[in-house]
Amino acid sequence: MKGTELILRALHAKGVKYIFGYTGGTIMPVIDEMGKQHDLFTFVMPRHEQGATFMAQGLSRASLSTDNPQIGVCMSTSGPGAMNLVTGIADAHMDSVPIVAITGQVATGVIATDAFQESDVVGVMMPICKQTYMPLAVDEIEKTIHEAFYVATTGRFGPVVIDIPKDVQLQETAKKYSFDLKKYQPRLPGFYYHPSPERDVLHKAIELINRSERPVMFCGHGVISSNAGEMLQEFAEKTNIPVAFTLHGLSAMPIDHPLSLGMMGMHGTVEANRAVMNADLIISFGMRFDDRVTGKLSEYAKNADVIHVEIDPSELDKNVATSVAINADVARTLHVILHDPELTSKPRRRWLKEIAENRKITLAEAEKELSVGVGDDGKLLMKTIVSRLSTITEGKDIIVPDVGQHQMMAARFYNFQTNNSWFSSGGAGTMGCSLPMAIGAKLARPDERVWSISGDGGFQMNIQELGTIMEQGTDVKIMILNNGYLGMVRQWQTLFFDGRYAGTPMLSPDFGLIAKAYNIPYQKVTELDKVDAAIRAAAEHEGAYLLEFICDPSEVILPMIPAGGGFGDMIVSRQKA
């Protein structure tokens, strides 16, 4: 068998159905072989390789919680093709998303001679992905791909890159070559993976939980990745402990649950951040105390003991010192802890009352603007649009935001009801991720409605993927919240740069004409009383739909803890000059 056949055989064995790829000189043989086996794979061609990485991410992230989890696979040619994958792979690494990238490489005979379209892919990818491979002989291919899938999906998830020289793809195996998947076991003595919690640390954790008067639970991406949302909710209800969410923890359980504090951190709610500040115990599940979550570390949760449940041991005690570190899978830990007979509950009347008071502050602040719906200039507010979308869809749809102000608005004002329905670029914060990621999410969950929400800036970073939507007929509802600025940076300029708007105003094209060129129905919404009808039209339409909302550039997302500030520095209310 040829190398290309082995590549596809391995992918097929791993349940791969979609290949997000862009052909070129050194990946041609694989795409050619796929063309011969046309019934096995659906080839989705992005209009830029970066699009392929985010489509792969969308597929992996959205299918995780389904009965049929799939790993997104993207393919590109060597040199520029592979280099265009870099951003999406770095993004997947930051957000622990399992994807497999296969790149063609120039033939082994000319590697490291600056051959046409040659880049040192392994060298470039090494620090921004979980593992890199370059099989140098045809009989290594299957083993490599199976190991790559194992590494990508075991322990803390992450992207893996396989760089395959063209001559290796074309090599024929020896007659005696055989590969038995059933007998295959990856041999990785250095791959540390510890899924089950140790008994003694668990007991210590339970002691702390039972003793605590003002506990808060953190729900991070690990809860989503290990599909433990329901168990977390059960644990919260059983112990009567409120839950704060990281950006990636959103949609692990209904956000309007009485014990939910909403999102915490830089743009978190008042109740979440004050609860963290005043807590005597933090029980954190599957998160890494990112600077956007903690603010100034020296002031962070000073009076709290910290129980940290995390699959990646290098995250424990990294930013925040723990009292009890549990290096284990979140789902397994919750499963054990839930059924421990020593676990007790308390009414926590005072603590929950304090939280309820703070919740009122958040609600009242938002209500000030939501009740009007538009800004001082009469233009729409992003929070209005998101909360209308939330009401119309009953919080049940899949939301794929881009990066920026609108992302934080979506995080704060969408009433998440469906488990695992929020896919966002968090750690890397890659503008332009939304449109391609929404395509991948829709392919993973065709029966659910998917909304891609972007600003005018991010939308134009991967606007070319409208071509993929047109070609594939993907039913993605697209919202552009257009305020003519790079809104998040503008907000910082308003608050910390004396209102000097350097490099943020942005002239956009006529999105209506662009939608028309791609044969996608379009509506531009400038008035408040047209918002609902437009959202309904898009929701009810079969197929892609583009909605452009003209938004107030002066809107800001609050509360906000300034970068490097402590929770005491939280800006809750806008001081208007």
Added chain:
Amino acid sequence: MTVKKMKRRAILAFVQNKPGTLNKISMMIRRKMYNVDTLTVCKAKPLGVSRMTFTLREDDEARVLQLIRQLEKFTEVIRAKELDPDTSYWREVAIIKFELGKKTLEKLQKTYQFEILDSQPHDIHIIQIAGPTDRLDRFLEDLGAEHLIEIARTGVTALDK
């Protein structure tokens, strides 16, 4: 301004002997903003495993621990740990070429007991000396910089008691 000299740390890593492993480790050390003072690598007992000892400067225990955990995260790193100078031996070897009169050479050899590898006319000698870093440094001091022609040092390797 004088730069405070930070504590020297020796980190031992057992790694898979594969292309790219050293690359990954050195990239992580760079990312954490350290400079590698010394680096030694040799084959370890299990087949395909290498033993890597490197030294760098850091005072903060937590940062060293963090580096070790991040190194252990690499698939290629089987085990990494810090070697405590109080409970481990740190040694290095130097090959030194110098020009020195017979009398002084004999005196030095009495003190340091090095092995003479080669003696050439005009009092040129090549010797091999092993020991802790400060012993080698002391020898070089006693030898005197004006006599030194060339030196090759391995850098520290270390072993737990």
